[in-house]
Amino acid sequence: MSEATSARRAAVEARRVTKRFGEVLALDDVSLEIGEGDFFALLGPSGCGKTTLLRIMGGFENPSSGELMIGGRSVLGQPPYLRPTNMIFQHLALFPHMSVFENIAFGLKMRRETPGRIRAKVEEVLALVRLQGFESRSIDQLSGGQKQRVAMARALVNGPSVLLLDEPLGALDLQLRLQMHDELRRLHRDLGSTFIFVTHDQAEAITLANRIAVMNAGRVLQVGTPEEIYNAPQTRFVAQFIGQSNLIEGRVVEALPQRRLVVECAGVRLRCRSSADMKPGAPVTLSLRYERVGLANARGGADAVAIPSLIAERTFLGSAVRITARSASGLTLVADIADLEHAGPLSVGSPVELQVSERSITVLQD
Amino acid sequence: MTGIRAGGPIGRPLLLAAPASLWIALFTLAPFVLLVAVSFWVSGYYGTRPDFSLSNYARIFQNELYGLQLLKTLRIALVSTLLALVLAYPVAWFISRQALRMKTLLILVLFIPFWVNYVVRAFVWLPILGRSGAINSALLRLGVIDTPVDGLLYSEGAVIVGLVYVYTLFMTLPILLTLERIDENVLDAARDLGAAPLQVFFRVVLPLSWPGALAGCVMVFLLTLSAYVTPQLLGGPSGLMFGNLIASQFLGGNNWAFGAALSCVLVAVALAVLAAAGRWIKLHRVLGGAA
Numbered sequence: 326m327s328e329a330t331s332a333r334r335a336a337v338e339a340r341r342v343t344k345r346f347g348e349v350l351a352l353d354d355v356s357l358e359i360g361e362g363d364f365f366a367l368l369g370p371s372g373c374g375k376t377t378l379l380r381i382m383g384g385f386e387n388p389s390s391g392e393l394m395i396g397g398r399s400v401l402g403q404p405p406y407l408r409p410t411n412m413i414f415q416h417l418a419l420f421p422h423m424s425v426f427e428n429i430a431f432g433l434k435m436r437r438e439t440p441g442r443i444r445a446k447v448e449e450v451l452a453l454v455r456l457q458g459f460e461s462r463s464i465d466q467l468s469g470g471q472k473q474r475v476a477m478a479r480a481l482v483n484g485p486s487v488l489l490l491d492e493p494l495g496a497l498d499l500q501l502r503l504q505m506h507d508e509l510r511r512l513h514r515d516l517g518s519t520f521i522f523v524t525h526d527q528a529e530a531i532t533l534a535n536r537i538a539v540m541n542a543g544r545v546l547q548v549g550t551p552e553e554i555y556n557a558p559q560t561r562f563v564a565q566f567i568g569q570s571n572l573i574e575g576r577v578v579e580a581l582p583q584r585r586l587v588v589e590c591a592g593v594r595l596r597c598r599s600s601a602d603m604k605p606g607a608p609v610t611l612s613l614r615y616e617r618v619g620l621a622n623a624r625g626g627a628d629a630v631a632i633p634s635l636i637a638e639r640t641f642l643g644s645a646v647r648i649t650a651r652s653a654s655g656l657t658l659v660a661d662i663a664d665l666e667h668a669g670p671l672s673v674g675s676p677v678e679l680q681v682s683e684r685s686i687t688v689l690q691d
Numbered sequence: 692m693t694g695i696r697a698g699g700p701i702g703r704p705l706l707l708a709a710p711a712s713l714w715i716a717l718f719t720l721a722p723f724v725l726l727v728a729v730s731f732w733v734s735g736y737y738g739t740r741p742d743f744s745l746s747n748y749a750r751i752f753q754n755e756l757y758g759l760q761l762l763k764t765l766r767i768a769l770v771s772t773l774l775a776l777v778l779a780y781p782v783a784w785f786i787s788r789q790a791l792r793m794k795t796l797l798i799l800v801l802f803i804p805f806w807v808n809y810v811v812r813a814f815v816w817l818p819i820l821g822r823s824g825a826i827n828s829a830l831l832r833l834g835v836i837d838t839p840v841d842g843l844l845y846s847e848g849a850v851i852v853g854l855v856y857v858y859t860l861f862m863t864l865p866i867l868l869t870l871e872r873i874d875e876n877v878l879d880a881a882r883d884l885g886a887a888p889l890q891v892f893f894r895v896v897l898p899l900s901w902p903g904a905l906a907g908c909v910m911v912f913l914l915t916l917s918a919y920v921t922p923q924l925l926g927g928p929s930g931l932m933f934g935n936l937i938a939s940q941f942l943g944g945n946n947w948a949f950g951a952a953l954s955c956v957l958v959a960v961a962l963a964v965l966a967a968a969g970r971w972i973k974l975h976r977v978l979g980g981a982a
Contacts, residue, residue, distance in 0.1 A: 385879055405882040412883045418876035422898045431894075435885035483884065 334397065336361040336487055336519040337382055342391030344377055344543075351377040352388070353543035359536070364513050364520045366530035369540035370566070375523045376415075376491055378540075382521065383412045383489050396486060406435070411485035413493040417476040419464045425451075425475050426460035432483040450482040453512065470501045477512065490522035494529070506533055527567045531555060539563050555614075559600070560691045564612035571613040571658050572689075577603050586688065592654025596628050597686035610689040615647065617685035618660035620668055621678035628683035632656065639673050646671055650679055723958075730951035739947040747952035757936070757953070761960060764933040767847060767922075768915040771854040772862075775911050776904060778855065779862035783903075784896075786863075787870035798867070805860055813853045813921045820844040820852070820925070845927025853921040858914050862907035869903030870896070909965065916961055933957055 337359040344352040352374045359365045367375040380386045381393060384405035393400055400408055411432070420428050426447055433443045451457050454474040459467070467475065473493065480488060490509075494502045510533065513520050524530050530537050531551040538548045539562075547554060547563050558564035564572060575590035584599045588609055597611060621631040634650035637657075641647075645663040648671055652658075660679055662668050671677065733742045751757045786797045804812060819825045820843040827839040843849060873896065881891045919934035926932065937957070940950030 383879075383883060385882075405879070406885045406887055410883075412880070414876045414880055416874070416876055418874060418880040420877060420880070420895060422895075431881070431886075432884035435887075435890060479880075479884065 334361050335359060335394070336363065336396065337521065338394040339378070339381075340392040340394070342378070342381065342388045342393060344374070344381065344386065345389045350543050352381075355391070355540075355543070355545050357538055357545055357548065359519060359521060361519055362517055364510075364533060364535050365522070366534035366537045367521065367523045367540060368525070368527060368530040368537050368567075370525055373540040374543040375525075375540050379412075379489050379491055379521065379523050382487070383410050384408045409485060410487045410489055411480035411483050412489040412491060413476050413480050415491045415493065415495060417472055417493065419472060419475060419479070421464055423464070424460065425456070425462045425464070425467070428464065428475055429479045429482050431479065436483075446482055447478075450478045453481065453515070454478045454508070469497055470505065473497065473501075473505055474508075477508075481512065481516065485518060487519045487521060490520065492523050492525070494524075502529075509533060531567070539566065541566070557600075557687050558612055559687075559689065561610060561612075561689055564687070564689060569615045569659075569661075571611075571615065571618070573611040573613060573656070573658075575609055575611060577605050577607045577609055580605055585683075588688075591652070591656035593630070593632055593652055593656045595630055595681060595686060596683045597688055598683060599688040601688075601690065603688070610691075612687040612689055613658070613681065613685060615659050616645070616661040616663065617681075618658055619680045619682075620660075620662060620664070621680040629680050630682075632658070632679045632681065634658070634677055634679055636671060636673050636675055636677050639671055648677065650677055726951050726954055726958075729948055730955045732948040732951075734946045734948040744948075747949045748956075750949065751952060751956055757956075760931070760933055760936055761956070763847070764916060764957075765960070765964070767851055767854070767932060768912050768918075771851050771858070771915045772908050772912045774851065774855045775859050775862040776908055779859050779907065780866055780904065783863050783866035783870055783900075787867055801860060801863060809857060810920055810924070812857050813924045816849065816853050816856070816925055817844065820849050844925060845930060847926070847930050849925040849927075850918075850922045850930040850932070853925045854915045854918055857921055858911045861910040861914060862904075865903040865906040865910070866900055867903070869900040873899050909968075912964070913961060917957065 335358045337357075339355055339357040342352055342355045342357075343350070355374070355378060357378075367378060369375045377386060381388050382395070384400065384403055384407075387401065395409060405412075420431065423431070429447045429450060430443050433446055438446070447460070448457075451459065454477050456471065456474050456478065459471065459475075464472065464475070476493065494505050497505060506529070509520070522533070531554075534551060536548065537551055537554050539546045539554060541562050547559050549557075554563065554567055558567060558570070561572060564570045573590045573595075575588040575595070577586050578589045578594065579587035580603055581587070584602060586597050586599050586603055586609075588595050588597060588611060590611065595611065599609075603609065621629075632652050634652045634656075636648050636650050638649035639646060642661065645661040646665060646668070647659060647661050649657065649659050658679055658681075662671065669675075728741075729739065730747055731743050731745070732739050733744050733746065782801075786794055786801070789797060817824070821827070822839045822841060822844070824844070826843060827836075830836045831839065877899075878891055878895060881895045882888075886894060917934050918932055919938050922930050922932040922935055923938075926935070933953070934957075937950050937953045940946045940953060944950070
């Protein structure tokens with residue numbers, strides 16, 4: 326515990342946390358370390374256990390087994406009202422019988438702050454969420470976005486070292502969501518506290534978080550930066566849940582130094598790099614993002630493989646054209662071609678030469 | 692306003708409102724108008740005949756007996772209502788915290804006594820409170836008392852006990868309904884913000900269920916204010932209420948006009964109390980069901 330390491334101390338640490346609800350295994354041996362000041366996303370489909378994990382952090386559930394540390398101290402058995410966390414709830418859960426001011430002041434009143442300090446702090450946090458002048462409004466006089474801000478203010482006014490967000494933007498329309506994303510980013514930057522938020526929206530997780538844990542069926546499958554998760558998914562689930570990927574079954578035909586592989590997939594030899602040692606003959610699944618499949622004759626590197634194919638389907642996406650193309654040997658790839666200036670018409674039935682570079686392929690571990 | 696003007700009314704509003712208006716007129720307004728009318732009539736040896744006489748009201752206001760009786764009735768109704776509130780709230784809270792199966796069962800249990808006839812439910816207190824009733828014999832056996840206590844039955848207290856028992860469901864149900872409507876997350880939010888269990892209750896649960904409690908209070912108050920059977924059975928001479936006074940005019944005294952006048956006074960008092968209460972409890976919110 327030197328000075329140097331304390332800068333990246335864990336704000337929250339889950340060790341082998343398991344949670345059972347009767348027969349249902351909601352969390353299965355989850356270990357996770359969330360650094361101080363992280364904007365951390367728990368990402369997964371509904372029912373994957375992400376909300377349960379968040380509620381365990383908030384103190385609303387107790388794990389069946391395992392350990393949970395907040396700020397380096399075990400908080401197991403500590404009720405929510407004693408924890409240094411505050412939660413923004415999925416449906417906001419504002420107090421319907423209180424005004425905006427009373428809602429925000431609630432936590433401060435519970436801590437027996439003086440009326441003067443309460444007023445000052447509420448003013449301050451209202452300015453932070455840009456809701457000055459709304460103090461005396463009642464909750465049902467607010468729009469969806471304003472309620473959202475009140476919920477944030479109500480949690481933030483207590484200065485939590487860890488802010489928990491349970492899909493708080495789920496009820497908002499797209500425009501408002503994007504606006505609140507900016508707001509959240511700004512708040513996180515200004516406050517510097519740890520934000521942990523639960524979402525099933527991979528785009529939200531990627532754009533907001535600096536670290537993501539992808540969860541499925543009660544397990545944490547992969548933890549990393551958005552770039553790592555996006556560019557190097559380690560499992561089939563992660564590859565499919567985040568962005569859109571070609572999943573290609575193949576067999577290792579050659580193992581080169583530095584874990585470089587040559588993999589044959591439906592008659593096409595692709596070059597890629599594995600994170601684990603692989604032997605020739607081993608079956609592998611490769612993940613290849615739609616937008617990482619390019620057209621040949623663009624600046625392809627030495628490691629790039631060109632695949633002559635015929636276009637079988639074409640969809641216009643606005644910013645790109647999505648084509649499904651099949652090689653003579655039967656390898657089908659979906660590609661999002663964004664560089665339309667040099668792409669030609671890309672009409673169905675016409676030939677196209679796809680290009681796949683070594684770096685765009687990920688070797689999945691399951 | 693603009694919405695109505697822009698679209699215009701659909702169909703014929705008056706015609707569409709007719710069934711409801713008719714219902715209200717027939718079952719609510721008509722009897723009341725008749726009651727008020729009769730209260731100005733005159734009853735004699737040959738029956739009650741139409742008139743416009745203030746003599747019935749004069750009699751009520753001149754004899755202080757009626758005023759005292761009214762005060763006692765108000766007191767009994769008020770005490771019964773508050774007792775019912777204090778007793779019913781914890782029960783409603785307990786039931787609302789149960790899982791669905793248990794909750795259904797408990798609500799059923801709550802209802803079972805109400806399948807028994809009202810008179811029987813009031814009557815059941817006789818063998819409990821009576822001179823040789825359950826309480827007296829238990830106390831005698833325990834040696835707490837030497838001779839049976841008489842005041843248990845045929846007293847104001849007995850009437851209050853009976854009324855609370857008979858009408859408690861009208862308190863429990865509306866409270867239970869408002870408790871049920873409280874979002875579990877709101878309670879979690881309070882805990883998250885530092886509220887200990889008792890603070891959660893007094894700062895969030897109680898205020899949010901207040902409309903239900905007030906609705907229950909209004910109902911129980913009105914029901915007990917006009918109670919007749921319970922005081923008749925359990926009250927004895929000292930526990931008689933205004934309802935008994937009214938009933939005796941119709942059943943015994945054959946003085947319908949005076950009975951009607953007494954009824955009108957009771958209605959007026961009930962309205963006055965509700966209006967006064969409504970000033971500070973915002974009755975429209977209770978009846979409107981806004982949580």
